[in-house]
Amino acid sequence: MPLTPEQQEEIDALRATPRQTLRAVSEGMEKHLYTAYPVLDHGFVRVIDYMGDDNAITQAARVSYGKGTKSVSNDEGLIRYLMRHWHSTPFEMCEIKLHVKLPVFVARQWIRHRTANVNEYSARYSILDREFYIPQPEQLAAQSVINNQGRGEALSGEEAARVLEYLKSDAARCYDHYEEMIGQEGQQGLARELARMNLPANIYTQWYWKVDLHNLFHFLRLRADSHAQYEIRVYAEEICRIVADWVPFAYAAFEDYRMGGATLSARALDALRRMLAGETVTQETSGMSKGEWREFETLLSAKG
Numbered sequence: 001m002p003l004t005p006e007q008q009e010e011i012d013a014l015r016a017t018p019r020q021t022l023r024a025v026s027e028g029m030e031k032h033l034y035t036a037y038p039v040l041d042h043g044f045v046r047v048i049d050y051m052g053d054d055n056a057i058t059q060a061a062r063v064s065y066g067k068g069t070k071s072v073s074n075d076e077g078l079i080r081y082l083m084r085h086w087h088s089t090p091f092e093m094c095e096i097k098l099h100v101k102l103p104v105f106v107a108r109q110w111i112r113h114r115t116a117n118v119n120e121y122s123a124r125y126s127i128l129d130r131e132f133y134i135p136q137p138e139q140l141a142a143q144s145v146i147n148n149q150g151r152g153e154a155l156s157g158e159e160a161a162r163v164l165e166y167l168k169s170d171a172a173r174c175y176d177h178y179e180e181m182i183g184q185e186g187q188q189g190l191a192r193e194l195a196r197m198n199l200p201a202n203i204y205t206q207w208y209w210k211v212d213l214h215n216l217f218h219f220l221r222l223r224a225d226s227h228a229q230y231e232i233r234v235y236a237e238e239i240c241r242i243v244a245d246w247v248p249f250a251y252a253a254f255e256d257y258r259m260g261g262a263t264l265s266a267r268a269l270d271a272l273r274r275m276l277a278g279e280t281v282t283q284e285t286s287g288m289s290k291g292e293w294r295e296f297e298t299l300l301s302a303k304g
């Protein structure tokens, strides 16, 4: 279960006590505030707090550019301009604080994003719950033969059943020993900070994660991308849905220029210009490596 009854009670109470405020409010975000959206089998994402909206971005930009922003008179156009020209600081005026419950192996990827503030559940003080991520059958996939960092087709039949059984029984066994080591009647009990080392990486942890919108977009660009591992991607996709309601203009610009757009090297740009002029450009005449050329072709195809 992603939320305990106590957590749900707390959320209901918070949502039942609205307060008047003079602060900027994003109507789109208010409906998400505190609500926990389930992710994977026991995880969730919920917004604890936020600061700013689309207007906060343009306000900050107008301070820095003054009269210079007159040429872009509407907020949507200005936000698109800022995104297009990599003017990042106005986006840093917005912040979001999330409560995330996620498997430890996902947390290891997530924590690599250093530009956030994190406070994690302490397994030194507290006892971790008996909750493990067990993939759905369609995610129980074989090692990819084309990508060392990815997965291929789903396992099937006896192999799938055996793998699933290993994942479940190993986790259960480790947790049984964890509990046993921490405290049995008549024993001293091993310190929690030591007993936890026996737990597998698919056990769930929780943290508060606060980040500004610029760095959140960077995180989403990398983790909502098809190259990201499925188990972190589903969290990033859930956050994308929330951000789209929070700052609709900024999110639309992000989708257009970052998620849907691409950066071309000078060689790729030259090849493209020559193609548009009617020249048949090949990998050899482009000056690009085989790998670059493959990526360039994919980019120009419908799949890119």
Ligand SMILES: Cc1cc2nc3c(=O)[nH]c(=O)nc-3n(C[C@H](O)[C@H](O)[C@H](O)COP(=O)(O)OP(=O)(O)OC[C@H]3O[C@@H](n4cnc5c(N)ncnc54)[C@H](O)[C@@H]3O)c2cc1C
Binding pocket: 112, 113, 114, 115, 116, 215, 218, 222, 223, 227, 228, 229
């Ligand atoms: C598909 C994928 C595969 C990956 N595979 C691996 C892997 O095999 N092994 C591995 O170790 N990692 C891997 N990573 C993690 C990756 O290398 C980055 O560590 C991670 O994505 C965080 O990116 P970041 O440093 O840009 O983000 P953040 O830490 O949020 O930083 C954002 C930006 O701030 C700046 N910045 C932050 N801190 C510093 C600093 N101390 N010094 C200078 N500039 C700083 C940089 O410009 C940085 O881009 C992978 C990531 C992805 C998305």
